[in-house]
Amino acid sequence: MSTSFDLFGTLVDAPRPEAPATAVADALAAAGVRVPDDWTAAYRQPHADHAPGMERSLSAHVADALESRGVEAPSDTVRAATLAAFETPVQRRPGAAAAVEAAAERGPVAVLSNCSVPGLAERALSQAGLADRFDAVVTSVGCGWRKPHANAFQAVADALDAPPETLVHIGDDPEADGGITAVGGRAVLLTETPLQAVPAALDDA
CATH class of the missing domain: 3.40.50.1000 (HAD superfamily/HAD-like)
Structure with missing residues (x-):
C-alpha cells in the first residue's frame, strides 16, 4: 500500500501571514528591493494566464508584479524573500x-x-x-x-x-x-x- x-x-x-502582500513587501524591502508605492494592487493583480487547476510559483508572481511596476530584482532574491514572507x-x-x-x-x-x-x-x-x-x-x-x-x-x-x-x-x-x-x-x-x-x-x- x-x-x-x-x-x-x-x-x-x-499560520499564514494575515496580510500576505504586506509580508512579501517587508521581506523584499529587507532584501534591498525597492517596493512600489502601489504594491498591494500589483500583488493582487493576475500577471499570467493558466488553466484551471494549474499552479504557478508565487515567487514568479512576485517577480512579475515587481516588473509590472518597473522594478527588476534578481530571481534568487525574490525567491528568498517570498519564502521568508511565509515562514511562520x-x-x-x-x-x-x-x-x-x-x-x-x-x-x-x-x-x-x-x-x-x-x-x-x-x-x-x-x-x-x-x-x-x-x-x-x-x-x-x-x-x-x-x-x-x-x-x-x-x-x-x-x-x-x-x-x-x-x-x-x-x-x-x-x-x-x-x-x-x-x-x-x-x-x-x-x-x-x-x-x-x-x-x-x-x-x-
Missing part, C-alpha cells in the same frame, strides 16, 4: 508522527501539498522534525498542479512508483484531498477520522 499525506492542516499547523512558526500536530510511522510500515509514503511557495513545504517538514520520514515530497508548485486535480495525485503516485488507484491519501480538506477518489484511490479525511485514528484506518485500507 502507498500512502500520501497532506501537509498544512494535516501533519503541521503553520510550525507545530507538528498531535498524532502526526505516529500516523506517518504507521503508513511507512505498510509501504512507501509521500507528502502531497498544495503549496505555491518554493521551499516552504520542505522547510515546514524540517521544522516539524518530519523531514526524513518520507520517500517523496510533492508540492503543487513542484508538479504544476493543485489538488483536487487528477494530475496532482498522478504526480505523487508516480513519485512513489505506484498506480494512483492503489494510493491512500490523508488530508483535512474534503474538496482538495477528496479528489483522490476521482483517480480510483481512497481518501482518509480528518473531518471524519481524527489524525490519532489514522493508524487504525490504514488497517482497513
Whole structure:
C-alpha cells in the first residue's frame, strides 16, 4: 500500500501571514528591493494566464508584479524573500508522527501539498522534525498542479512508483484531498477520522 499525506492542516499547523502582500513587501524591502508605492494592487493583480487547476510559483508572481511596476530584482532574491514572507512558526500536530510511522510500515509514503511557495513545504517538514520520514515530497508548485486535480495525485503516485488507484491519501480538506477518489484511490479525511485514528484506518485500507 502507498500512502500520501497532506501537509498544512494535516501533519503541521503553520499560520499564514494575515496580510500576505504586506509580508512579501517587508521581506523584499529587507532584501534591498525597492517596493512600489502601489504594491498591494500589483500583488493582487493576475500577471499570467493558466488553466484551471494549474499552479504557478508565487515567487514568479512576485517577480512579475515587481516588473509590472518597473522594478527588476534578481530571481534568487525574490525567491528568498517570498519564502521568508511565509515562514511562520510550525507545530507538528498531535498524532502526526505516529500516523506517518504507521503508513511507512505498510509501504512507501509521500507528502502531497498544495503549496505555491518554493521551499516552504520542505522547510515546514524540517521544522516539524518530519523531514526524513518520507520517500517523496510533492508540492503543487513542484508538479504544476493543485489538488483536487487528477494530475496532482498522478504526480505523487508516480513519485512513489505506484498506480494512483492503489494510493491512500490523508488530508483535512474534503474538496482538495477528496479528489483522490476521482483517480480510483481512497481518501482518509480528518473531518471524519481524527489524525490519532489514522493508524487504525490504514488497517482497513
